[in-house]
Amino acid sequence: MxxxxxxxxxxxxxxxxxxxxxxxxxxxxxxxxxxxxxxxxxxxxxxxxxxxxxxxxxxxxxxxxxxxxxxxxxxxxxxxxxxxxxxxxxxxxxxxxxxxxxxxxxxxxxxxxxxxxxxxxxxxxxxxxxxxxxxxxxxxxxxxxxxxxxxxxxxxxxxxxxxxxxxxxxxxxxxxxxxxxxxxxxxxxxxxxxxxxxxxxxxxxxxxxxxxxxxxxxxxxxxxxxxxxxxxxxxxxxxxxxxxxxxxxxxxxxxxxxxxxxxxxxxxxxxxxxxxxxxxxxxxxxxxxDLGSWNALHEHAMQKGGSKGHANVVESKSMLHMDAFGNYVFAPGLTVALLGVSDLVVVQTDDALLITTRAHSQEVGRVVSELSHSGRKDLV
CATH class of the missing domain: 3.90.550.10 (Spore Coat Polysaccharide Biosynthesis Protein SpsA; Chain A)
Structure with a gap:
């Protein structure tokens, strides 16, 4: 054009x-x-x-x-x-x-x-x-x-x-x-x-x-x-x-x-x-x-929804949270309960589970490198 x-x-x-x-x-x-x-x-x-x-x-x-x-x-x-x-x-x-x-x-x-x-x-x-x-x-x-x-x-x-x-x-x-x-x-x-x-x-x-x-x-x-x-x-x-x-x-x-x-x-x-x-x-x-990490995805969801940074972002069947703030959770099909935790990243798929913190989400590539070096090609 x-x-x-x-x-x-x-x-x-x-x-x-x-x-x-x-x-x-x-x-x-x-x-x-x-x-x-x-x-x-x-x-x-x-x-x-x-x-x-x-x-x-x-x-x-x-x-x-x-x-x-x-x-x-x-x-x-x-x-x-x-x-x-x-x-x-x-x-x-x-x-x-x-x-x-x-x-x-x-x-x-x-x-x-x-x-x-x-x-x-x-x-x-x-x-x-x-x-x-x-x-x-x-x-x-x-x-x-x-x-x-x-x-x-x-x-x-x-x-x-x-x-x-x-x-x-x-x-x-x-x-x-x-x-x-x-x-x-x-x-x-x-x-x-x-x-x-x-x-x-x-x-x-x-x-x-x-x-x-x-x-x-x-x-x-x-x-x-x-x-x-x-x-x-x-x-x-x-x-x-x-x-x-x-x-x-x-x-x-x-x-x-x-x-x-x-x-x-x-x-x-x-x-x-x-x-x-x-x-x-x-x-x-x-x-x-650029959605370069799970933390960036949390921030994007906050901006899109007009929420403050301490809110939880959860994709799941249902959710219960008590004294929990700033977490990002992806667990489709499951009920997620958050109790007394903050700034976590939890991502569940059919064959893997990631648990880290938002502060360390830029380093998730290290997990992939370790899996590759250890021969777990099925997970990368």
Whole structure:
């Protein structure tokens, strides 16, 4: 869909990243049913269905690119029947976000280099879809105005060690953009708690929402500049897109590509250039939450329901609670009784039971690693 903003037509290709395994949502999330294909937010839709639905007003459905893996592709195709199957790409090997983003850029660059690519994780929630669309359209205008990279930064509500941080600089003036942007000075990935406290107190830091906008040419050229060894095999894969040889070329070329995030591959080296890096931040002030842990899901339920943080969130057949506060419990089909406990996470599935605290919910991936190392592949 072409977006007309201030009489300028700007096209968007949404690139939906859906290849993660969501280990911090174990035991509900497994490799073959990662969190993006689960209905976690309470809407009744899965995370990836919500993502595509909020992007539909911004782009034609046939322009979407969904990048996932073989374990999830059949489920995703079933959940997104409106997306053409040839626009759902299955990575033959897990290689983090930089190769996925770069491949999308090089595919689009071959026919429409000025088209804006939007990178959208498939496992985030947004409270205000109208504001989300407004911010994305403004970001598209900035990205189309030159070799600009637009990142979205969420206002931090607490010191959080599970998120990356964006240090924002001076305001940046773009006449065509309806929302004020600020230059980006630095990216810091998942700091220790003392630095996170400093960042929040500083007032010039935001959480990296993992949503980026740039033209196909800008991203492709950035990969050629900063990761030249990655560029050549990706260009060979892109050249095969739409041909009968695509899957074979994809498998042959992708294995040797570096495993690296787009933050480390492009954003950090570009931000080191200062103003010459052309990176700008827009506010993700639309009720963003990446639902990165069971604690984040508890917070999301609190915000959605208008409750305070000490309330219990329970999905069960029935519940009884006495002197119990701030717990998250998922035990469908069971009666749950909470007595004298606070800030727990309890998640029950057919074959596993997780009991931890909300404070430790970012560490649930350690359980998955231990199960994998001990040979319990049936549980991961």
């Amino acid at each position: 072409a977006n007309t903003i201030d009489n300028k037509v700007v096209a968007l290709v949404p690139v939906v990243l859906a290849g993660g395994s969501g280990t911090r949502f174990w035991p509900r999330s497994r490799k073959s049913r990662a969190k993006q294909v689960l209905p976690l937010s309470g809407s009744g839709k899965t995370m990836i269905q919500e993502t595509v639905a909020r992007l539909r007003p911004l782009a034609q459905i046939e322009d979407f690119l969904v990048i996932t893996n073989d374990l999830l592709s059949a489920t995703i195709k079933g959940q997104l029947p409106e997306v053409p199957e040839d626009r759902i790409l299955c990575e033959p090997f897990a290689r983090n976000t930089a190769p996925a983003c770069a491949l999308a850029a090089m595919i689009v660059e071959r026919t429409a280099p000025n088209t804006i690519l939007g990178i959208f994780p498939s496992d985030h929630v947004v409270a205000n879809d109208a504001r989300f669309a407004e911010v994305i359209r403004s970001g598209m205008q900035i990205a189309a105005a030159g070799e600009n990279i637009v990142v979205l930064g969420a206002p931090p509500t607490r010191p959080e060690t599970g998120y990356g941080y964006i240090q924002e600089g001076a305001p940046a003036d773009f006449a065509d953009a309806s929302i004020a942007a600020r230059s980006v000075q630095r990216f810091t990935e998942k700091p220790q708690i003392d630095r996170a406290i400093e960042f929040v107190a500083d007032g010039n830091y935001s959480w990296n929402a993992g949503i980026f906008l740039w033209s196909a040419r800008t991203l492709a050229n950035a990969i050629r500049e900063h990761r030249p060894a990655m560029a050549a095999p990706l260009e060979r894969i892109a050249a095969a897109f739409g041909t009968p040889e695509f899957e074979a070329v994809f498998a042959a070329e992708f294995e040797a590509i570096e495993n690296i995030s787009i933050d480390y591959a492009v954003l950090e080296p570009r931000s080191a250039k200062g103003a010459a890096g052309h990176i700008y931040c827009l506010p993700a002030d639309f009720g963003w939450n």
